[in-house]
Amino acid sequence: MATLSHTQQLMETLAEDLLSIPPDIQDHILPRRTLSVAEFLKFPLPPPTPRHTVTDVDLYLSSFHPTVTCTDKILDIPIPPTTVLLNLTKSVKTHDTNSILCPHTSELQEEQRLPLWIVDYWTQISAIQPVQQKWKCAAKNLQELENVEDKEHSGNRKTLSEIRDMLHWIGWAEKINGFPASISTVFLTxxxxxxxxxxxxxNQMLHLLEKDVRADISNNYIEVLPTYFTESLTAAYQSPETYPTDPPKAWIRKKGHDLQSNSGILATLANINGNHWVAVVLDFRSAEIHYGDSMGGSIRKKLEDMLMWWTYQHTGRHFTTSYLPISRQKDGYSCGILSWSALATYVLPTQYTLMKTDQLTMERLKMFLVVTKHHISESVVADTEGSEHAFLNTESAESDGEIEILPRDPKKPAHNQCPTTDPEPATALLVEPAPPPTLLQSSSSSQGFRKSHVITDYFKRGTQKDVKEYWQRVEEEAAVRKSEEDAMERDYAATKKQKEREMVRERVQKHRAKKKEEDIKNGTRNPDGTKVKQKISEVELVDDSADSMLKRIKGNVAEITRHERHTKEILKQKTKRPQGRKPKPENAARPATYHDWLTPLCWSHISIVAKQVGPRMSSTDIVRVLKQRDPVIFEKLSRSTVDGWIDRSGEVLCWKKEVRLRVESGKGPGHDKGGARGILSAHPEVVETIKSRLLFLRERGSPISLITARATLVSTILHMKPEILEIKFKDGTSFRASDAFMRKFLHSAMAWSLRKGTHVAQKMPKNWEDICEKSFFCKAFIIKENDIPVDLYVNSDQTQVVYAPGNRMTWTPAGTSQVAIVGIEEKRAFTLMVSVCANGTLLPFQAIYVGLTKVSLPAPTATNYDDCIKAGFLFEVSGTKTYWSNQSTMRNFVNKILAPYFDKKKEELGLPSTQKSLWQIDVWSVHRSEEFRSWMRKMHPTIIIDFIPGGCTGVHQPCDVGIQRPLKLSMRRSYHEDIVSEFLTELDNGNPAPALKDALGVVRNRSVRWMWNTYCAVNNVNLVQKAFEGCVAREWNLSYTCLTAYKAREALRNLKTTDPLFWNELNQQTPPLDLPGPDDKVDEDDVPTAEKCDTLLEDVDADDSDIPIETLIMSMSTPGDEVLPPSIGQRANGTLTSLGDAENRDFTEAVPAEALKASADSQGKRIRRPNQQYKEFWKH
Structure with missing residues (x-):
């Protein structure tokens, strides 16, 4: 019997093996469960079941052995219907069957039989086919949207690309992680x-909303419950008598109890009639039921009664029903996402807005993206505390014998679950809620409660502050990523437009080449492509030679059109006197070169032809028709000359106003286009390349300041014609693309004008000299009374540094009404706190960046970051939404830079720690606030604050008077150097149209090098001391020598009689003299912002960026033009500009490389020295 039983068991095992798919071919005929959706879509599956098929199971069974074993042929056979497969699975186990026939298809012959495991294969495929079909439908819709995006450019390319990438990440058979329900990814289709x-x-969307609600740092208690809440509540409503005690309903009772205790809000979705979603919000604060129906209907009576009953059970109040704002549905399937949008907008109005009904397709796809990202993040890192944040506890669990029990924050609801036990006593529901639990410590008897440690022993639950800091960091990281993504999108759009232009150019070139070939065949062109010259008829030759007047006009049109030259010569001959030097023949007037086309004789023809060519006023057509009408007079008229007369700024083209005035006056030069146009006139290909790159930047939206345009020009010259920068002019200067040259170039070559920003100039009070003189005596008194040495007198000032100088203004085509500038809404600037001591010392900088966490600071990998840290620089975030200093950053500056400097100097001088020091700052609201001054008196009583009179910082603050100009110039030059270096790198890499890397994170990291370069340039003892000397009021200045001089001390003593009231104020040691109140408005309170900054002066009133910093410092140390090189001059406002011949757009003559030596007995010629290449000209 045992042998028989064993044999039977072997037979059953063998039968099972015959019915199962062999393991060696499973991966070939079935998709692996680890395949991504994108790979799964490519996996071949058998075709679908035929419509009319055989359903008799007996026709599928065969007692003969199988004849078909080729898997490729098996894959081509459609599977039978599902009903047949169910019966077939039972039949192969009971009947004497050895193979399977395929009567449902005609592809196999009757004698061809399949192995038994084909039934198992068909069964599995019948479950896999619908999944693949759903994903194929999803992929098809995604492809259609991508095709529409390619045509319409609606701005969804990035989202669609992310969704396409996500199909390569998620698996077709895996479960969706991070959500309460464990379902397959096919439910994402x-x-x-x-x-x-x-x-x-x-429920997926509600779970994500619940996650956002938990992350919100507001004090609202909000519960977002899944859809089965209303179903469970319906069951409770149907048996109200068991609701207070029924254990399965305990979780619903607890929700109501918590909402009543915390005056919270409940948000959920309800299903109406099994086919329509509505939004429901229960506000326990105002006792209201908010109901939103995307179809516009009112709340159902049954649903309203149920919600009224439940809320009354827990509050004893009758709730009222009100309308919940919701977008109106225009189809039959969008109620679910619109209802969710209404909930999200209500509970988190700062994060969400109501969805637009014309964008629901993209909104559904964005929701898919959010769900899958959450799934992937939860798949990588398991959340050990639900949705709470865990923070590493650096203390070991063994270091403290007591166990701290942290209660759950009542404002953070627990994960939605249906508990099986009642967490509350089965008493009446209308009771006073119990007070929230407090922090408890276990008693000594509970020590050793946990003998072994688990991983959660080393973590602590995050506080509300920790959560707030976490989300602040996340938001700032997202802002950095968004800035980078925006830059990439702008680059893509600009590159695409450039590519389209290139394609158009190629098409035009092909068209012209084809036309040229046809002209060659027709004989109108030579084989080399040049046009065949038309022979002049014999009659024309005779007439031309016989007409002397025509010959005279033809050779001297310019002279004839400028009759005033001839009149001037006649008058000169009439008034000629025998005295004086006789004119030499070589100095005689040369024939006229430039034409005066605006004379009545010529202009009448031009005006008529302009009307004939039409309202477009094509300059090419005008010149062509004029030369046809009169080829003699208008032979030298060019298209660019006519184009310069036309005003194209308005909708209707017309002649420019100045042209019309010259025509009416009947005199004046014909145009301003004649003559040499600067050193670049001999290199038109370079000019065209520069213009195309500037246009590319303009279209991309990058701000084009003089520095940006200058960097573009210099990098292009270096890449194409570097020898241009080596040419020496007669005055010894070389071309450096000065700001003066760039302004003329942008005006003339590009026809661009400067779009100005907003700038409010500071106004000094009329009696500023009296005010500053009193301030001088106040400092002199403090220094005398407290014996303050020169090393302990410091002035500090905050200045705005723009990441891209000129980013609130830009050069654009003249007449442009709307100007888009990249980053105009971002805080693309930071505050630099500069401090100088009267002994000539430059203190370390404090840089303040907008943001809340360290994410908003420059990366430690930034260039010169280590140098700055070693020098004592302080990089910190503002902690607000602006980059200006505040109470916190001011205190950090005093604690970490100013006070340590004073303490160090006291130690070096051998002075006691009680020695007083003087700190001079302006009357900005934060500086003069009682809060800051009280803190200074308490924490740093030895530091005396002296305030600069309001409105007088421009003349009485050393940092403004002597440090501001070289600091800003150094920043501009460093920025220029970065752009040139970046452009050259891109050009060397083969990119013909380089774009600016203006992402916020990039320019923020670059600012570290700018500050270090500035610190090295301004750290000049003589410059700093001159800054104090430059603060002059009458006969006094703020240098330590003047403050402590005998003359100042004598004037101070005389105040007893000359100004006894002021003398009494000094001796009474009252609060700072004439200090504005907290509510008073002074100029110093009007700080620049991203919307109103001083970048207009960056290009207009600043020193030219090509001026060497050493030259600027030398000119500031020794006022006057004597110390300046001949090629540099001063403007009326004192700033420096280039005057060299190399920067003159009307002068291009270069000095030859040959050196000529003058003889000893003659005046000789200037010694000409060969050009020498300067390796760092690109840094100018």
Whole structure:
């Protein structure tokens, strides 16, 4: 019997093996469960079941052995219907069957039989086919949207690309992680289609909303519950008598109890009639039920009664029903996502807005993206505390014998679950809620409660502050990523437009080449492509030679059109006197070169032809028709000359106003286009390349300041014609593309004008000299009374540094009404706190960046970051939404830079720690606030604050008077150097149209090098001391020598009689003299912002960026033009500009490289020295 039983068991095992798919071919005929969706879509599956098929199971069974074993042929056979497969699975186990026939298809012959495991294969495929079909439908819809995006450019390319990438990340058979329901990824396909969203998708969206609510740092208690809440509440409402005591309903009772105790808000979705979603919000604060129906209907009576009953059970109040704002539905399937949008907008109005009904397709796809990202993040890192944040505890669990029990924050609801036990006593529901639990410590008897440690022993639950800091960091990281992504999108759009232009250019070139070939065949062109010259008829030759007047006009049109030259010569001959030097023949007037086309004789023809060519006023057509009408007079007229007369700024083209005035006056030069146009006139290909790159930057939206344009020009010259920068002019200067040259170039070559920003100039009070003189005596008194040495007198000032100088203004085509500038809404600047001591010392900088966490600071990998840290620089975030200093950053500056400097100097001088020091700052609201001054008196009583009179910082603050100009010039030059270096790198890499890397993170990291270069340039003892000397009021200045001089001391003593009232104020040691109150408005309170900054002066009133800093410092140390090189001059406002011949757009003559030596007995010629290449000219 045992042998028989063993044999039977072997037979059953063998039968099972015959019915199962062999393991060695499973991966070939079945998709692996680890495949991504994108790979799964490419996996071949058998075709679908034929419509009319055989359903008799007996026709599929055969007692003969199989004849077909080729898997490729098996894959081509359609599977039978599902009903046949169910019966077939039972039949092969009971009948004497050895193979399977395929009567449902004609592809196999009757004698061809399949192995038994084909039934198992068909069964599995019947479950896999619908999944692949759903994903194929989703992929098809995604492809259609991508095709529409390519045509319409609606701005969704990035989102669609991310969704396409996500299909390569998620698996077709894996479970969706991070959500309460464990369902397959196939439930994500409705987001791609117009299917009605079911509970699976709605609960996913509600879970994500719950996650956002928990992350919100507001004090509102909000519960976002899944869709089964209303179903469970309906069951409770149907049996109200068991609700207070029924254990399965305990979780609903606890929700109501918590909402009543915390005056919270409940948000959920309810299903109406099994096919329509509505939004429901229960506000326990105002006792209201907010109901939103995307179809516009009112709340159902049954649903309203149920919600009224439940809320009354827990509050004893009758709630009222009100309308919940919701977008109106225009189809039959969008109620689910619109209802969710209404909930999200209500509970988190700062993060969400109501969805637009014309964008629902993209909104569903964005929801798919959010769900899958959450799934992937939860797949990588398991959340050990639900949705709470865990923070590493650096203390060991063994270091403290007591166990700290942290209660759950009542404002952070627990994860939605249905508990099986009642967490509350079965008493009446209308009771006073118990007070929230407090922090408890276990008693000594509870020590050793946990003998072994688990990983959670080393973590602590995050506080509300920790959560707030975490989300601040996340938001700032997202802002940095967004800035980078925006830059990439702008680059893509600009590159695409450039590519389209190149394609158009190629098409035009092909068209012209084809036309040229046809002209060659027709004989109108030579084989080399040049046009065949038309022979002049014999009659024309005779007439031309016989007409002497025509010959005279033809050779001297310019002279004839400028009759005033001839009149001037006649008058000169009439008034000629015998005295004086006789004119030499070589100095005689040369024939006229430039034409005066605006004379009545010529202009009448030009005006008529302009009307004939039409309202477009094509300069090419005007010149062509004029030369046809009169080829003699208008032979030298060029298209660019006519183009310069036309005003194209308005909708209707017309002649420029100045042209019309010259025509009416009947005199004046014909145009301003004649003559040499600067050193670049001999290199038109370089000019065209520069213009195309500037246009590319303009179209990309990058701000084009003089520095940006200058860097573009210099990098282009270096890449194409570096020898231009080596040419020496007669005055010894070389071309450096000065700011003066760039302004003329942008005006003339580009026809661009400067779009100005907003700048409010500071106004000094009329009696500023009296005020500053009193301030001088106040400092002199403090220094005398407290014996303050020169090393302990410091002035500090805050200045705004723009990441891209000129980013609130830009050069654009003249007449442009709307100007888009990249980053105009971002805080693309930072505050630099500069401090100088009267002994000539430059203190370390404090840089303040907008932001809340260290994410907003420059990266430690930034260039010169280590140098700055070693020098004592302080990089910190403002902690606000602006980059200006505040109470916190001011205190950090005093604690970490100013006070340590004073302490160090006291130690070096051998002075006691009680020695007083003087700190001079302006009357900005933060500086003069009682809060800051009280803190200074308490924490740093030895530091005396002296305030600069309001409105007088421009003349009485050393940092403004002597440090501001070289600091800003150094920043501009460093920025220019970065752009040139970046452009050259891109050009060397083969990119013909380089774009500016203006992402916020990039320019923020670059600012570190700018500050270090500035610190090295301004750290000059003589410059700093001159800054104090430059603060002059009458006969006094703020240098330590003047403050402590005998003359100042004598004037101070005389105040007893000359100004006894002021003398009494000094001796009474009252609060700072004439200090504005907290509510008073002074100029110093009007700090620049991203919307109103001083970058207008960056290009207009600043020193030219090509001026060497050493030259600027030398000119500031020794006022006057004597110390300046001949090629540099001063403007009326004192700033420096280039005057060299190399920067003159009307002068291009270069000095030859040959050196000529003058003889000893003659005046000789200037010694000409060969050009020498300067390796760092690109840094100018």
């Amino acid at each position: 409705p987001y791609f289609t117009k299917q009605w969203l079911t509970d699976e998708q709605e």
